[in-house]
Amino acid sequence: MYSKNKASTAKDKPVYVTKINKELCKRCGICVQFCPQGVFIRDEEGYPVVKEQEKCTGCLSCFYYCPDFAVEVKKHDEGKNKKDDGREK
């Protein structure tokens, strides 16, 4: 059976989608520590897991601090990486 969680309702849809590429991740935990919103938890193997996506503000701390380019943050509706929005100017 399907179960709805908060992130799946239209009203609470996250603006950003955060993804971890486990093939690149070395489990350093930096993204978990630097996320100001507590979006991540770590699984039993030490990999970051997106636990509370709806809290993500798109600050990109996880994206910039990850030493292995294993984090991707996209706008939910546009499918576009926020890095392309000109934040680095």
Ligand code: SF4
């Ligand atoms: S973009 Fe910011 S708020 Fe979102 S998961 Fe990364 S560090 Fe956390």
Ligand code: SF4
């Ligand atoms: S900062 Fe990058 S390498 Fe380190 S745990 Fe997070 S995703 Fe993995």
